[in-house]
Amino acid sequence: MSFLSILYAILFYAATILLVAGLGRKIAQYARTPAPLKIPTMPAPTTQTGVVLRVATEVVFFRQLFKSNKWIWLFGWMFHMGLFLVLARHLRYFTEPVWAWVVLIQPFGKYAAFAMVAGLAGLWGRRILVERIRYISAPSDHLMLALLLGIGLSGMSMTFVSHVDIVGLKAFLLGLMRFDWSHSLPSDALLLIHLLLVAILMIIFPISKLLHAPGVFFSPTLNQVDNAREKRHLAPWAAGLDADRAE
Amino acid sequence: MRKSQRFNILFGLAMAAVLLSGSAAVFAGVPVPLLPEPVKSAVEGEESCVLPEDEMRRVHMDRLKHQRDDTMHEGVRTSRFSLKECISCHVTKNDAGEKVSVKSREHFCNACHAYTGVTLDCWDCHASQPDGGQ
Numbered sequence: 001m002s003f004l005s006i007l008y009a010i011l012f013y014a015a016t017i018l019l020v021a022g023l024g025r026k027i028a029q030y031a032r033t034p035a036p037l038k039i040p041t042m043p044a045p046t047t048q049t050g051v052v053l054r055v056a057t058e059v060v061f062f063r064q065l066f067k068s069n070k071w072i073w074l075f076g077w078m079f080h081m082g083l084f085l086v087l088a089r090h091l092r093y094f095t096e097p098v099w100a101w102v103v104l105i106q107p108f109g110k111y112a113a114f115a116m117v118a119g120l121a122g123l124w125g126r127r128i129l130v131e132r133i134r135y136i137s138a139p140s141d142h143l144m145l146a147l148l149l150g151i152g153l154s155g156m157s158m159t160f161v162s163h164v165d166i167v168g169l170k171a172f173l174l175g176l177m178r179f180d181w182s183h184s185l186p187s188d189a190l191l192l193i194h195l196l197l198v199a200i201l202m203i204i205f206p207i208s209k210l211l212h213a214p215g216v217f218f219s220p221t222l223n224q225v226d227n228a229r230e231k232r233h234l235a236p237w238a239a240g241l242d243a244d245r246a247e
Numbered sequence: 248m249r250k251s252q253r254f255n256i257l258f259g260l261a262m263a264a265v266l267l268s269g270s271a272a273v274f275a276g277v278p279v280p281l282l283p284e285p286v287k288s289a290v291e292g293e294e295s296c297v298l299p300e301d302e303m304r305r306v307h308m309d310r311l312k313h314q315r316d317d318t319m320h321e322g323v324r325t326s327r328f329s330l331k332e333c334i335s336c337h338v339t340k341n342d343a344g345e346k347v348s349v350k351s352r353e354h355f356c357n358a359c360h361a362y363t364g365v366t367l368d369c370w371d372c373h374a375s376q377p378d379g380g381q
Contacts, residue, residue, distance in 0.1 A: 165305055
């Protein structure tokens, strides 16, 4: 392996461990945080199945956002759906043989990048052009958008402007996954920039606002059943206090 | 040490262990496309591709499409990036000595394309073997 490859190999091992461990820790924390009150946003489903459907439509269509602000919804949804397809397309670098459905969506993933980047540009435009939003935007809000945009644009340049040796790239990545370090990373500048930005994203993900991705599933206003009259809501945490008082 | 801190450290170690063992389980050498040696039938004495290998890997798709557009729209028929020429140098024979079709992963072009999930419609019209076979 070349020196550069060793550097990137270490970077990606570290970034992966930080991402997985950091996310796991956060999810464990969210799961253990008590939800003492019954506070689903009404009208709420009255069955558990209903809640699953509600969370699903929220995650897939961003229903609440759609009701509150059409512009943010449009750009946000474009970005997230684009990102989803683009990520799915990237599975070709990590699977051998490439799964059939991943081959099938390649062309869609290619053009989803435009939706993704347009969505990001829209969201950033809002932060800069809407004075009220500009006032409440922290540097990290801007930097996060810049980082995502940087990743999107560098990736798109490799697809649409100047190709890199993705056969070599895949050999390098499969090598990392199998602890076989015999294949060097191709040293195309665009690729190096793209990968560096991705590693930065992986590292800061578990300490950033992007935690809304796992967080949405733990939102009590979203994931609770409207059955306060049928069943008494007693958080495990409050149950102890309750038992003490009963004595 | 606080209880939560200890939990964090243990959790981190556990995750690392899962990662390591998970990957080690699939340790089996890295699959790479096995590219057959080009058969230099078309151009006597030519030992290399139309561009250096490194460059070929990165630009052959753009050059081929350029060539196609030049041919189709302007009637320019040079042979440098002609699909026919690619195919005649890069014919692939299997163990039995038969030429393989582009549907097989043994075919020179498809070895890489299958590896990277690329599908081409070119072969709907163009032959993938020098004698016109699919």
